[in-house]
Structures are given as structure tokens and as C-alpha cells.
Amino acid sequence: MTKYAIGIDGGGTSCRAAVADATGRILGRGKAGPANIMSDRVMALENIVASSRSALENAGIDPSCLVSSTAVLGVAGANVGPHGSLIREALPFAKAEVVTDQLIALQGALGPSDGVVASFGTGSVYGARRHGKVTEIGGWGFVVGDQASGARLGRDLLELALLAHDGVCAATPLTRIVMAAFRNNPQDVVEFAHSATPGDFARYAPQVFEHAAAGDAIATRIVRKAASDIDNSLDALLWPDCNTVCLLGGLALAYRAWLSTAHQALLVDPLGDALQGAVSFAVALAGQDERRSA
Amino acid sequence: MTKYAIGIDGGGTSCRAAVADATGRILGRGKAGPANIMSDRVMALENIVASSRSALENAGIDPSCLVSSTAVLGVAGANVGPHGSLIREALPFAKAEVVTDQLIALQGALGPSDGVVASFGTGSVYGARRHGKVTEIGGWGFVVGDQASGARLGRDLLELALLAHDGVCAATPLTRIVMAAFRNNPQDVVEFAHSATPGDFARYAPQVFEHAAAGDAIATRIVRKAASDIDNSLDALLWPDCNTVCLLGGLALAYRAWLSTAHQALLVDPLGDALQGAVSFAVALAGQDERRSA
Numbered sequence: 001m002t003k004y005a006i007g008i009d010g011g012g013t014s015c016r017a018a019v020a021d022a023t024g025r026i027l028g029r030g031k032a033g034p035a036n037i038m039s040d041r042v043m044a045l046e047n048i049v050a051s052s053r054s055a056l057e058n059a060g061i062d063p064s065c066l067v068s069s070t071a072v073l074g075v076a077g078a079n080v081g082p083h084g085s086l087i088r089e090a091l092p093f094a095k096a097e098v099v100t101d102q103l104i105a106l107q108g109a110l111g112p113s114d115g116v117v118a119s120f121g122t123g124s125v126y127g128a129r130r131h132g133k134v135t136e137i138g139g140w141g142f143v144v145g146d147q148a149s150g151a152r153l154g155r156d157l158l159e160l161a162l163l164a165h166d167g168v169c170a171a172t173p174l175t176r177i178v179m180a181a182f183r184n185n186p187q188d189v190v191e192f193a194h195s196a197t198p199g200d201f202a203r204y205a206p207q208v209f210e211h212a213a214a215g216d217a218i219a220t221r222i223v224r225k226a227a228s229d230i231d232n233s234l235d236a237l238l239w240p241d242c243n244t245v246c247l248l249g250g251l252a253l254a255y256r257a258w259l260s261t262a263h264q265a266l267l268v269d270p271l272g273d274a275l276q277g278a279v280s281f282a283v284a285l286a287g288q289d290e291r292r293s294a
Numbered sequence: 295m296t297k298y299a300i301g302i303d304g305g306g307t308s309c310r311a312a313v314a315d316a317t318g319r320i321l322g323r324g325k326a327g328p329a330n331i332m333s334d335r336v337m338a339l340e341n342i343v344a345s346s347r348s349a350l351e352n353a354g355i356d357p358s359c360l361v362s363s364t365a366v367l368g369v370a371g372a373n374v375g376p377h378g379s380l381i382r383e384a385l386p387f388a389k390a391e392v393v394t395d396q397l398i399a400l401q402g403a404l405g406p407s408d409g410v411v412a413s414f415g416t417g418s419v420y421g422a423r424r425h426g427k428v429t430e431i432g433g434w435g436f437v438v439g440d441q442a443s444g445a446r447l448g449r450d451l452l453e454l455a456l457l458a459h460d461g462v463c464a465a466t467p468l469t470r471i472v473m474a475a476f477r478n479n480p481q482d483v484v485e486f487a488h489s490a491t492p493g494d495f496a497r498y499a500p501q502v503f504e505h506a507a508a509g510d511a512i513a514t515r516i517v518r519k520a521a522s523d524i525d526n527s528l529d530a531l532l533w534p535d536c537n538t539v540c541l542l543g544g545l546a547l548a549y550r551a552w553l554s555t556a557h558q559a560l561l562v563d564p565l566g567d568a569l570q571g572a573v574s575f576a577v578a579l580a581g582q583d584e585r586r587s588a
Contacts, residue, residue, distance in 0.1 A: 080481055137460035140480055144453040144487040159438040166431035168530045186434055187374055193438040236462045
């Protein structure tokens, strides 16, 4: 039997942990640097452990209790090749599971209920839980996936700004702003685009939504296409008696009004965040231990 | 006065040259390695000179006549920053001009007439000549441009194959073939896509056209979208009494049947290739010299 349950949300910029008792009450929280298990497993492991120790300390618990705790880590790449099992084997907890970042986000958002979640930040990804079974789709990166993500909105904007520059479609206030920022030199846009990261493209997303709300024709076209892509992915996941769709991520709020009315009617606010999801998994896993050892 | 006119078509994989007399009759041809003035100016210069000497030798002319010849070089990047003037200053000819690859392609295809040309290979680019004035649009690379290019067709195919894999759209024979080649593992598709060059994506283009011709729903959707993009760009360039549209490049023939009927009615076969265009410019430039010195 393990005394404490630790939930860990391992992200590309930081790793957050929270420790809870057997009832799920959160006793303390901790934070450390990035935990990218695919690009730097050693650093990821260090930050996973550091954030967990920090959560125990924050709760006034001796950090050495780590080795007798149960933990669930949610992290991108957990389902990619051997990455998940390699990090799990290296973890110092009494018992641990490693699941995807998307799964703890779903658990945090829906709690124990069935439903569909869709995340829109720099990337995009979808998950559904039906009768306890979880399905994930999307999240394939912005080159050939991540439809409706911030990165795709930005890339679409630059493409249409160049077409407007060439007179293939009508320029709008937004495309003029974009081209002016590149000295009205399409070659500058191309140079930027060929070295831009998804995050670089995604920085245009708020501007696209602002101008779409103001009626800019090209911004509206970009957001309508993205919302239609979202509607298609939701339709692929929804089932007749599912009445819960939860939008997550930095662009969640911006997309609400652009979805089909049928989907808007299903929208609910998330119950909690991904860290909360990891904690509830960890509490459940610790409870299984207890039942077994009882 | 210069005795010989040399036309040069400087490409990313090889550089071709042809020498002509004052009447435009081609006397000899030569070929050398790549001439990419933006990425390796020194090597480009070597290959431009080597292909020209080789053309003179092929014509039975002393290669030292190079320095008394007039040349026109068509090469990608001629209009980008200082690249065109830097290579022109380094050329060893008595007189030389450096123009874009697209301009010699237009001249080769249309001869002295007005009209519109559109090239579809790995990339895509458009040009128009109206009352002698040349306009170029497109060609901004496949990340944010090059609509309807081979690279874009291939990228679209991988994106739709992933959506079909996720059940967001119906799989087709073509998407099944694509996914099977990646062991039905979307992660393999993503890995390929994130390191793929435009040429890697473009290798899917013939397959897309074959399956579109056979009625494959996703192949048809990709080609229809591309053809619609072409129609839009042609509309941006065409003027009421223009009756000439020339499609160039490896995908030119494949696109003919997919364009709007209005545009299909304007299609003509190219008169000659880009090297022919460079030669005719060089002959004209040599003729200007002659008239001035007369």
C-alpha cells in the first residue's frame, strides 16, 4: 500500500505535479522544468522527480516518501514507440503509470464521465471516452495535420496574404497588416515561413480571430474552414447519445461561436485541468493497490 | 559587335547552354552541373561557363570566342536581392543579361507573342506578357505557396490519408495504399512529412492524378482543389482579349482536363523550351549591339 498519490503533467515547457491523499484531496503542488520524453529523457526524468519532490515538500511531507508513493504521469509521446515504457521503468515511485498528455487532459475535463474533448493551442488533438474506452485522433503535427490549430491558422494567413499580394484574391485589412510587417516583400514572408516553428505561425492566431470577428473576409474564410475541420473531427468521434463536448487550450473560447449549432449545444466547461486528471488517475491507481493488498 | 549569341538555362540539377548565329540558328549545345546562384554562386558560375564552352565546342567554334559572345542566362533567384547582378558581374561574356528562369520559360513557350504561362512541377509559378510587359506571380515555395504543385498534391494526400486513418473522412483505395506503405502507422507518416523535401512530397503527384482519373474520391478532391487554385491564378493574370494559356512542367498535361472549360479553350502548346527562350533573348541582345555599333 502506498500512502500518497502523485499526479504529474509533463509538458514541453514545464512539468507540474500535485500530491493527494487517498480521498483525492490535494495536499501540495510542485513545478520544475520541461519534460519532453522524446527529445531528452534524462532531463525529463530529472524534472518529473523534481516537481514531485517539490509537491511533497509543499505539502509538508518528507520527500523521501516519493519511493513509497503511487504516481501517474501524463506526457506527450507516451504512446509513441518505446518512449512511454522507457520513462516508466526509470521512475522512482512504488508504482507508476505513464499515459498521454491528452488522456490526463480528458480525465481532468470530463472527470469519470463519457464525452469528447478537443484541444486547440499551437497544435490540435481530439479524444473521446465512451463506456470507459478512450479514443484519440488528430495531433499529427502542423505539416500534415493539426487542422484548426494556431499553427495552421497562421500558416493559412501567410498563404492567403501572398495570394492577395499577387492579386489572386482580394486583399483585406488583415492581409495588408501582415504584408506591411514583412515590408510588403513576399520574399521576406517566404524566408520567415521556411524557418518558422509551429509556435511562430501560431502567434498569428489571436489576430486571425480578432479580424474574423470584425468581418475581415480572409480572416473569416480561415476561421470558417478551421471550424468546419473541427466539426468534421467531432462528428467522427461523437455518438448519438453523447451530450458532452469540452474545448480545451488557448483557442477554445475563440472557436465556440464558429462551430455548428449542433455542436455548440453540446459544449460544457471542463471540470478541471490536465494535472487534476493525472491526480485522479493516481488516486484511483493507489486505491487499486489498497484493495489488492487488503 | 559580338559574333555569337549564347542562351543559358541554369537549373538546380543542371545547366544547359546553346549557341546561335545572328539569325537565331542553333549551332551547338552544351551541358554542365547545377547552377543555383542563391546557394552556391561559385559553382553556378563554373557550370554556366562550362556549359557555354561546351556549346561552342559542340558547334566547332574555338571556346575562347566566349569572351566576345553575347549571353542571356535564365536562372532562379535572378530577381531575389543582389543575386542576379552579382552573377552578371562575374560572367566572362562580352555582354550578358541575367533574367529569371520563369522569363526564359515564358519566352520559349510564347515566342514574341503575348499570353500567359503556368508551370507545374515540384513547385508552381505563373507568368504573363501583355503588350511586352511581363508579370510574374506565385512560386513562393510549398510551405505557404506553390498551390497545385507536385509538392502540395503530395502534402495534401498525406494529410487526407491521416484524416481517413482517423475516420474523419472515408478511406479510399489511394489513402489505403499510402497508409499501407507506412505500415498503417500514422507516426511513420508524420516522421516522413517532417523531414520530406518538396521533391519527396511531389513523388506522390502522378499517383494522385492516376487515382483521380479512376474516380478515387480523395484523389479527385485534391486535384479539383488544385485545379480551382490554378483557375483563380489564371483569372488574376488573364485579360479580356488574351487567347493564349500555355501550361509547362511535368504536371502540365495531367492538369489540362481539370481546368475550367473557359481556360481549356485558351490552351496552346508551348513553341519551345526555356533554353530556346534564353537563346532568342541572347540573339535579340546581340542584335541590339550590332545596331548600336553600326
